[in-house]
């Protein structure tokens with residue numbers, strides 16, 4: 112038996128997926144904020160893609176000005192609350208904290224950030240002076256971090272927006288993709304509800320923008336259009352039997368467990384996750400927490416070349432996940448359902464990966480999860496006149512986040528090809544500035 | 553929305569935050585950087601007679617992992633040429649006409665005072681601060697705190713100054729004196745426009761246990777220095793309050809001492825200050841602390857409904873009374889939140905050894921202490937030592953209907969006259985027998 116029992120209801124689910132960065136209480140926040148040195152030209156600020164004035168908000172927490180702390184955070188990052196929970200702080204702000212050089216635990220910036228913003232959200236505090244509304248309006252496609260940030264920043268400049276969202280809940284992958292031990296559905300929704308109430312933009316749920324007619328209608332109704340649609344579904348890798356029963360795309364698998372919050376069907380005893388990125392680590396951890404007994408990450412290249420952050424691999428190993436490296440999947444075995452994966456061993460030769468002849472082997476399993484990257488929404492985007500995509504399917508934008516079609520702007524995963532929530536938040540905010548420039552020129 | 557701008561004895565400033573006369577105001581470069589970041593005013597590093605400074609000037613008191621909880625210096629006044637300082641004052645005023653530049657001065661003779669006042673007025677200063685506070689070095693030469701400690705001398709010099717000054721004059725007081733209102737009232741009599749306090753407190757921050765020289769040591773020797781920083785705030789607050797409450801005090805007060813965050817500033821203002829000066833916190837963290845100070849104070853004022861600094865200034869003074877006027881019927885008892893308690897038992901040992909034996913611990917391994925209500929005198933000690941926020945609270949136990957002070961009792965002739973008197977305080981107060989000390993060993 113694995114460490115976790117298959118969760119059959121919401122309660123068990125939340126036990127298996129206990130928050131790794133739980134909300135601080137006043138005591139914890141006081142002690143932790145007391146430690147911050149208030150560095151000059153603080154490296155933690157430079158390491159944050161949204162450049163939050165971290166020493167300032169921490170000092171504001173310490174001097175009982177929680178409201179000021181929340182404002183400092185939101186002023187730079189409209190997803191400040193979610194970011195406090197989901198950011199890979201180990202490689203961002205906390206990784207840059209000067210305490211690391213003393214081998215002292217860095218300041219828990221993420222949790223302090225979450226603590227301060229959560230207080231404003233729970234009290235529904237008004238922190239912003241909103242200018243009067245101007246008579247131009249923007250359509251936003253996608254209520255993910257990029258779209259929401261864009262809407263907030265636009266309102267700060269006097270423009271309101273309507274957001275069209277394919278799903279029934281907001282916050283994009285905060286709600287449907289990020290590991291559930293980082294953020295709960297409730298917390299992801301609270302922040303967006305708060306911002307919506309403060310800024311008065313609207314979100315139309317279950318409204319996927321798909322056709323040329325949809326786009327034409329938006330073009331006729333709005334003065335500018337922002338695209339924050341993120342990425343598409345899991346990319347196929349074109350091996351035999353990859354659509355067999357028991358094969359899942361990682362993002363689809365994760366979305367289902369975020370929505371249901373319990374195990375609908377069993378993963379079986381043994382799960383193989385294909386891939387070496389953060390999504391692979393997440394899917395593996397999540398499989399273990401969903402009750403699978405043996406979870407193996409299989410990566411075609413060496414351990415050191417995995418794109419996943421070290422701490423994400425550690426998180427997976429902590430729940431019993433094993434890694435096998437230098438093995439490339441060449442076939443899914445099984446007739447009606449998955450029974451195993453056939454691999455071939457690989458080695459690095461002059462920078463490229465080569466299969467070692469005669470080294471094929473099979474690992475048996477009940478489930479295969481493909482964490483092999485996400486596709487782009489090329490078909491949808493191709494409908495937009497003059498909008499340009501690069502070779503990897505990313506939307507091409509200029510320094511104002513404006514696309515080849517001047518009325519369309521874009522940011523987030525759809526532009527950067529897939530980064531973090533904080534990058535989408537930073538870009539969505541900057542794109543709004545670009546939109547304002549366009550509307551006022 | 554609260555208005556943070558002030559008119560302090562005629563000196564206008566966009567906000568009440570001024571840099572105190574000290575190293576952060578050594579030169580125009582620093583003052584410009586500070587104004588650029590939002591500081592309202594600056595009191596220039598004291599100008600006066602030529603001096604020489606020592607190398608190795610500062611010492612500090614670290615409290616556990618907190619650096620510079622108290623700070624000490626043996627530095628003198630500005631060692632830069634007067635003409636350079638005057639040029640820079642003029643230049644700063646050109647760039648920042650709306651910010652307050654106040655020249656701090658310290659010279660000896662009447663002629664010198666008259667001359668230097670003309671000089672700083674010509675340079676465009678908005679006000680003058682007389683440094684009667686420096687407690688090291690300068691006082692050995694009859695200046696600084698040597699003046700501040702002699703109300704008559706202080707008054708005479710203020711009178712000299714007022715003969716020629718055409719801009720507002722602030723008298724900066726030394727805390728190295730028994731009753732700070734004596735020099736404060738001498739300043740009033742001398743005709744000053746405002747007072748500021750406190751300057752630094754005479755101190756030795758430590759002794760090097762190897763070399764036996766006090767810190768900061770200069771070639772194996774040291775001298776007393778002046779103490780400031782967070783540690784001195786309580787002393788400063790009390791002195792600001794004493795001046796503000798003095799019945800004949802009619803001058804605005806600039807509060808100085810231990811201001812690091814907005815709360816410290818708010819306290820100075822609530823106790824009667826209408827501008828606030830900062831030195832040590834800037835020496836520690838730079839001018840950037842203004843970004844915490846300004847929004848913090850503004851938010852507080854908005855929440856409390858204070859429209860201006862003037863309105864807020866002194867708002868706490870009616871609540872600062874003499875001991876004899878306190879309500880003797882008010883009764884609080886400690887209460888421990890068992891859920892929050894982490895079982896350190898610091899409250900127990902503090903009360904047991906340091907106070908009133910009103911907390912018990914159980915022998916069965918349960919680490920949450922119990923308050924013995926009957927023994928608790930409501931001293932607050934346990935709640936102060938408890939490391940967990942809001943874990944020990946002091947609960948009110950009287951019904952709030954009676955308000956009887958020592959003064960009331962005195963007037964009614966009802967004060968206890970002997971220790972047996974039922975009205976005596978300690979009567980019936982439980983204490984364990986001395987020999988119990990040797991029995992209950994734990």
Ligand SMILES: Cc1cc2nc3c(=O)[nH]c(=O)nc-3n(C[C@H](O)[C@H](O)[C@H](O)COP(=O)(O)OP(=O)(O)OC[C@H]3O[C@@H](n4cnc5c(N)ncnc54)[C@H](O)[C@@H]3O)c2cc1C
Nearest residue numbers: 253255256257277283284320340341523524530531532535
């Ligand atoms: C498995 C996984 C785990 C991750 N974990 C983390 C993490 O721990 N920390 C972190 O910082 N980042 C993490 N990320 C990355 C992060 O989630 C993304 O970088 C971020 O959410 C991108 O924001 P976005 O607004 O660009 O896109 P998304 O969050 O993808 O939001 C796009 C939104 O647009 C909607 N949409 C799409 N197409 C349409 C359409 N045609 N019409 C209407 N609406 C549409 C979608 O429903 C969605 O709500 C993770 C990503 C994945 C896949």
Ligand SMILES: Cc1cc2nc3c(=O)[nH]c(=O)nc-3n(C[C@H](O)[C@H](O)[C@H](O)COP(=O)(O)O)c2cc1C
Nearest residue numbers: 572573574598625683751780781809810830831832
């Ligand atoms: C290094 C140092 C030098 C100082 N020099 C002067 C001075 O030249 N003139 C003066 O009036 N006060 C001087 N002071 C005192 C400060 O202006 C201020 O009154 C005192 O430090 C208390 O404020 P604080 O607690 O914010 O530091 C000096 C203080 C320090 C630490």
Ligand code: SF4
Nearest residue numbers: 147148150155208209
């Ligand atoms: S680097 Fe660390 S100690 Fe310095 S300001 Fe940032 S969080 Fe505080």
Ligand code: SF4
Nearest residue numbers: 575607608609610835
């Ligand atoms: S703070 Fe500057 S002047 Fe002072 S000792 Fe250090 S380097 Fe020298």
Ligand code: SF4
Nearest residue numbers: 893894896897899938
């Ligand atoms: S001091 Fe506070 S935490 Fe410690 S034992 Fe007492 S009540 Fe508990």
